[in-house]
Amino acid sequence: MIPRYSRPEMVAIWSPETKFRIWFEIEAHACDAMAELGVIPKSAAKTIWEKGGAAKFDVEKIDAIEREVKHDVIAFLTHLAEFIGEDARFVHQGMTSSDVLDTTLAIQMSRAADLLIKDMDDLLAAIKRRAFEHKMTPTIGRSHGIHAEPVTFGLKLATAYAEFLRCRERLVAARKDIATCAISGAVGTFANIDPRVEEHVAAKLGLAVEPVSTQVIPRDRHAMFFATLGVIASSIERLATEIRHLQRSEVLEAEEYFSPGQKGSSAMPHKRNPVLTENLTGLARIVRAAVTPALENVALWHERDISHSSVERMFGPDATVTLDFALARLTNVIDKLVVYPENMQKNLDRLGGLVHSQRVMLALTQKGVSREDSYRLVQRNAMPVWRGEGEFKSLLNADAEVMAKLTSSEINELFDLGYHFKHVDTIFKRVFGEA
Numbered sequence: 001m002i003p004r005y006s007r008p009e010m011v012a013i014w015s016p017e018t019k020f021r022i023w024f025e026i027e028a029h030a031c032d033a034m035a036e037l038g039v040i041p042k043s044a045a046k047t048i049w050e051k052g053g054a055a056k057f058d059v060e061k062i063d064a065i066e067r068e069v070k071h072d073v074i075a076f077l078t079h080l081a082e083f084i085g086e087d088a089r090f091v092h093q094g095m096t097s098s099d100v101l102d103t104t105l106a107i108q109m110s111r112a113a114d115l116l117i118k119d120m121d122d123l124l125a126a127i128k129r130r131a132f133e134h135k136m137t138p139t140i141g142r143s144h145g146i147h148a149e150p151v152t153f154g155l156k157l158a159t160a161y162a163e164f165l166r167c168r169e170r171l172v173a174a175r176k177d178i179a180t181c182a183i184s185g186a187v188g189t190f191a192n193i194d195p196r197v198e199e200h201v202a203a204k205l206g207l208a209v210e211p212v213s214t215q216v217i218p219r220d221r222h223a224m225f226f227a228t229l230g231v232i233a234s235s236i237e238r239l240a241t242e243i244r245h246l247q248r249s250e251v252l253e254a255e256e257y258f259s260p261g262q263k264g265s266s267a268m269p270h271k272r273n274p275v276l277t278e279n280l281t282g283l284a285r286i287v288r289a290a291v292t293p294a295l296e297n298v299a300l301w302h303e304r305d306i307s308h309s310s311v312e313r314m315f316g317p318d319a320t321v322t323l324d325f326a327l328a329r330l331t332n333v334i335d336k337l338v339v340y341p342e343n344m345q346k347n348l349d350r351l352g353g354l355v356h357s358q359r360v361m362l363a364l365t366q367k368g369v370s371r372e373d374s375y376r377l378v379q380r381n382a383m384p385v386w387r388g389e390g391e392f393k394s395l396l397n398a399d400a401e402v403m404a405k406l407t408s409s410e411i412n413e414l415f416d417l418g419y420h421f422k423h424v425d426t427i428f429k430r431v432f433g434e435a
Helices: 008-013 016-036 042-054 059-069 072-090 097-133 153-178 195-205 220-247 275-288 291-296 309-336 341-348 354-366 371-386 392-397 408-413 417-421 424-432
Strands: 138-143 146-152
Touching: 008 097, 008 309, 016 042, 016 059, 016 072, 016 097, 016 195, 042 072, 059 072, 072 097, 097 153, 097 195, 097 220, 097 309, 097 424, 138 153, 138 341, 146 153, 146 354, 146 417, 153 220, 153 424, 220 275, 220 291, 220 309, 275 309, 291 309, 354 371, 354 392, 371 392, 392 408
Parallel strands: none
Antiparallel strands: 138 146
């Protein structure tokens, strides 16, 4: 997590100040519940809220205490006691460190997910706007990187929209999965704390109760969350890679916005490089790097160990902060993407009409020619065009076997570009709905 690829709102979720404030709220809500149950005095719970709520926690001081006691939660509780005074003895009664740590992580991931969902909404809006803008802009579809048949640029973007909509749905589900609270005490048995305390804290913090926490919240939840972030990152890379290919000099059907005063190369003043989408490709790798450790964190020893802890302290912030930045950057790329319909048409025409080869083959089969012979006849005329030896339509009109089955007028109709787009409206309705 470095400032270059970070946005303040997401970074703040993972700051020490935020973390310690959440720790306090968990402890204070637990004290409220224990006071209602008669475990601690109500006056103590009130004092804890009043004095702890007004406290400004000193991160450096907590760190200094931790260097001595070698325990982060104890260090915090020691510092908190300085503000609360005698009633601090009622804080953390019957609780264990994981109750605080895991519930805090659930809150941080939930807040991070909320920001990411907002990011995805912004991205979806940008893609939708550009998709409708270019709904019927003809371009060439490619398979294996080779010209295939015509599509529209709007369809390319509609594909991305549908993919990110699925990603959003997965993220919403993953957010629900990780938003659980565990206040169950050592080894998760509630031996020294009433389950009603957990229920109270969960309700106050907007979390669900973890059914069985075994002292830690099961890490399959976290694994699914970070796996979802990894899938989103891969979808970002897919769209970024498409744009990078479209910006190549030999293609130049679309390119990133190049701002006034921007420089593309320290050596070559003519360069306009796809630096943003290349950057997105790299950032996607960082987010995906969290997936395997998250999966490996699932297999903890018995009721708990802390082999997951160091991993989560690193990739929790890194993955969410990086993905937040990447989604915002991709939204900006799509919003400002420069599209060249004239180059799309030029590329469509580069192969001399070969993009209509399937239509010719199918037309021949409709005239009684076997599929094998139809393929042979079409390929026979297509290969010279591939080598730059003429136009496809002219060669077909000069082929006696083809002309024995098709008229020149019929061949002309087979080269109608609009034929390929007759179901674009249907696809758009499937993706975007009737509106």
